Amino acid sequence: MNPQYQERIEVMHFHDWARSVLGRLPYVADQDTYDALLGEKVLAALQQRPDADCWDSILVDEAHTFTREWFLCCVAGLKDPENGDLVVVSDGNQSLYKRAKFTWKSVGIKAQGRRTMKLAQNYRNTKEILDAAWTVVKKTDQDLTDDATFSTVEPEAALRQGLRPMLYHANTKAKAVDIAVEQVQRLVMLGYSPSDIAILYRYKPKKDTALFDSMLQRIQALSLPLYWVTESQETKVNYSARRPGVRVITTLSSLGLEFKVVLLLRVEQFEDCFDTDLDIRLLARRQLYVATTRAQNKLHLIAGGMLL
Numbered sequence: 001m002n003p004q005y006q007e008r009i010e011v012m013h014f015h016d017w018a019r020s021v022l023g024r025l026p027y028v029a030d031q032d033t034y035d036a037l038l039g040e041k042v043l044a045a046l047q048q049r050p051d052a053d054c055w056d057s058i059l060v061d062e063a064h065t066f067t068r069e070w071f072l073c074c075v076a077g078l079k080d081p082e083n084g085d086l087v088v089v090s091d092g093n094q095s096l097y098k099r100a101k102f103t104w105k106s107v108g109i110k111a112q113g114r115r116t117m118k119l120a121q122n123y124r125n126t127k128e129i130l131d132a133a134w135t136v137v138k139k140t141d142q143d144l145t146d147d148a149t150f151s152t153v154e155p156e157a158a159l160r161q162g163l164r165p166m167l168y169h170a171n172t173k174a175k176a177v178d179i180a181v182e183q184v185q186r187l188v189m190l191g192y193s194p195s196d197i198a199i200l201y202r203y204k205p206k207k208d209t210a211l212f213d214s215m216l217q218r219i220q221a222l223s224l225p226l227y228w229v230t231e232s233q234e235t236k237v238n239y240s241a242r243r244p245g246v247r248v249i250t251t252l253s254s255l256g257l258e259f260k261v262v263l264l265l266r267v268e269q270f271e272d273c274f275d276t277d278l279d280i281r282l283l284a285r286r287q288l289y290v291a292t293t294r295a296q297n298k299l300h301l302i303a304g305g306m307l308l
Helices: 014-022 031-047 068-076 127-137 173-189 206-221 233-237 267-274 278-292
Strands: 057-060 085-088 121-126 157-160 166-169 197-201 226-228 246-250 259-265 295-303
Touching: 014 031, 031 068, 057 068, 068 085, 121 127, 121 295, 127 157, 127 278, 127 295, 173 197, 173 206, 173 259, 173 295, 206 226, 259 278, 267 278, 267 295, 278 295
Parallel strands: 057 085, 121 157, 166 295, 197 246, 197 259, 226 246, 259 295
Antiparallel strands: none
16 A cells, blocks of 8 residues: 555444544443444534544445444545545345345435446355355345345356365264364365464354364364454454464354355354245355355365254
8 A cells, every 4th residue: 555545544343433433432231222323323423523524535345234324424424425435335145134224315325327336256266166155145035135225246257266165964063073173184284374274153052162172172282273263252353364373263253254265164053044034044044155255265064963
């Protein structure tokens, strides 16, 4: 980046931006209403802020994670809310949270005609990984096509080809862990850096704590560095791409990241991809799509129980 621009560009999460505007974040016990309340407080503060202290341009990446109130804040944060430079980048396939629907017009964003662009080319995944991932969210029924704001865009092409994803179906959760450890060892022997490898898991039940901990210990026993990104809220917030080690991270927290190899552990946890409830089915499929598309070169799906 040109040094003369670097000092004038700020890059931060919405919550960090909110803290910079408010001075401190509000405490709300009810997490279901926190995002909306936070947006309302930031919006009120921005509306009282002098234009000179606002921003010339705002770029919203991963916009599908934003609420309606947050977009109102982005518009209000511009020096010229009516004609200012606001760029919004989103992917409806990666909209992982259930929130109230809204239109761009309702939040003051002009998203019509030439002001919109669909980016369909995929630069991250191989064709084989992308094809497998797309089968999860492709338009096979109407539940995946009803969000006009964050619409789904079918990727048209991947620039690279590679190996097809592998599915390992173990009979037990313990055997699934065995497979994960064995694959990590094998990948390192093939020349992959530990930092290139990520083990993704959807959630860790308390009853599986000992088994999960044993997996971490066995990887470290191979004299490999380990980076459990989602060990705590603090480690998750302070994620560093420069820190060495095999990544261990939840599927939700992997949004926005990419790794040369992904081992998706306990894929049977996504059984709600076939739930009878439309919203549950939709969110589960998108979470699975995000998890599989974190893989740049190789994808290994490891099941430790019954698959539907």
